[in-house]
Amino acid sequence: MLWDLFCRVIDNFGDMGVCWRLASDLGQRGHEVRLWVDDPSVLSWMAPQVSWQHDPSLGMETGCGQPGVTVCHWADAESLPADITAAPHPLLPGDVVIEAFGCDLPEAFVARMQRPAPPHWVNLEYLSAEDYVERSHGLPSPIWHGPGAGLRKRFFYPGFTPATGGLLREPDLLTRRAAWHDGARQVWLQRHGIPWTPGERVVSIFCYANAPVADLLTQLSALSAQPTSTDEFAAPAPLTHVLLAHGHATQLAQAWLSTAPKPPFGVHLHPLPALPQPEFDHLLWSCDLNFVRGEDSAVRALWAGKPHVWQIYEQDDGVHADKLNAFMNRWMAEWPADVRQQVTALWQGWNGLAPLPAALPDWTPDRAPWARHTLMARKTLLKQADLVTQLVQFVSEAG
Structure with a gap:
């Protein structure tokens, strides 16, 4: 046709x-x-x-x-x-x-x-x-x-x-996603100037101008400074690479960096150029936690199968809050109450509908309940x- x-x-x-x-x-x-x-x-x-x-x-x-x-x-x-x-x-x-x-x-x-x-x-x-x-x-x-x-x-x-x-989901999308192993991830990150090694965490931020990026980066910096256990000789948490989309994310992160009281510990910021759509998919696949905005990126984050936070386009009459809540209720319908409550609080805080939580939900790659239930929710969506x-x-x- x-x-x-x-x-x-x-x-x-x-x-x-x-x-x-x-x-x-x-x-x-x-x-x-x-x-x-x-x-x-x-x-x-x-x-x-x-x-x-x-x-x-x-x-x-x-x-x-x-x-x-x-x-x-x-x-x-x-x-x-x-x-x-x-x-x-x-x-x-x-x-x-x-x-x-x-x-x-x-x-x-x-x-x-x-x-x-x-x-x-x-x-x-x-x-x-x-x-x-x-x-x-x-x-x-x-x-x-x-x-x-x-x-x-x-x-x-x-x-x-x-x-x-x-x-929207191309017939071969999930096959390509499943083939994205740590080796492909490392090659892609290094090609974009991110010297990642297995064990280090990677976060992406693609946002509007009103996102609380400074508060998030402060939390990530504090998280990276925490030891991995209560042992006084324990190593600090792994390094966190923050990949910043071209535009507002980069601008907000640079403003935070210029006003931070001291150099951030354990957080490395990496501004990125505007990416073609296939490369944006690779970005989402290469991160452990994705902050996305708008419709297209939100759907791609669902198919990426990683914990993510969606910033919805803010509307003057406030109807975006109902739209966000409707999606959260649908996406997290089968999640345990505690996981759902923690992630919902983060989504609401990221969208300016509530204060940003003092601590992020656990997003440890592959082990955190948030990661597991994200994959389960994706599996449900794949049925349609x-x-x-x-x-x-x-x-x-x-x-």
């Missing part, structure tokens, strides 16, 4: 992150995707394999380099004539048109969807674990006015239950079909 996927780049790039993974996954499964984006410059680091050239068949500049995916400028979809209706014109809408996150399709493109057999029009919604998702998934929305009058779109909601559209599988079925069954 040919898919037209429309995406507007929001300030934090999360929408583009989801859309690029979706387009790439569809392409890897043999579909053709035209990704229409208003600011493709973000792909220079998210997907640096994309290069731009003039496409004579389309009569416009396109980006290529990812199998099955052609990147197009949003402005071209707005400016092309609305009366292109004769098949097989290359700019006719494809079999499926995806409106990502309510981005409002260009009117000229919607007008071209008016033909005897209109494409499937899908509104891909934001991820949530709230109850309304199950009620809303799959609902139709007829268009009564404008160039799309008479057409119909349907809502597709990602989610965490069988009654939703599932989560992935988003692309469900999306293809969703449009195929509609006839």
Whole structure:
């Protein structure tokens, strides 16, 4: 099938992150995707394999380099004539048109969807674990006015239950994840300038500007200064490497370092450049504890199978608190009460909904209850079909 996927780049790039993974996954499964984006410059680091050239068949500049995916400028979809209706014109809408996150399709493109057999029009919604998702998934929305009058779109909601559209997960993702052993981890970390040796702990931080990074780093520094046992001759806790995502995490950590009363003991900070999506997965796989933000990174942290903390995008009306609580209740539903309470307190503190706990839950690699129950929760999620599988079925069954 040919898919037209429309995406507007929001300030934090999360929408583009989801859309690029979706387009790439569809392409890897043999579909053709035209990704229409208003600011493709973000792909220079998210997907640096994309290069731009003039496409004579389309009569416009396109980006290529990812199998099955052609990147197009949003402005071209707005400016092309609305009366292109004769098949097989290359700019006719494809079999499926995806409106990502309510981005409002260009009117000229919607007008071209008016033909005897209109494409499937899908509104891909934001991820949530709230109850309304199950009620809303799959609902139709007829268009009564404008160039799309008479057409119909349907809502597709990602989610965490069988009654939703599932989560993005490439067919081979967990196989690649399982093959990421300590040797691969060490090579990747050293390639990025982190002189890690087995036994040392690794934490990643990818956050918004309001994250309490200074408080976290103070806790990690104090934790690293503690002996490994009550023996007065015991060695201190292992060194902790903190890998800082490009942007707010690096800025906040550097501000903490400049104001710390004394040099931090046992914590080494490592600023990272902006990473392509496959490299971001490797970052999560290489850490023992991950602090992530937004939708795309949160889902990748789930599949990484390591303890993680999610910073949700803060909204002025405070509804993000309900969204966060709904996910915590879903993700930690089968966890023991004490583990759930400790991790919930950290998540709430990291999101500014409560004070940051005085101590972190135990996140000792492979041994801590938090790590064990994270893997169990991931196993539960793996029982549902992935988003692309469900999306293809969703449009195929509609006839």
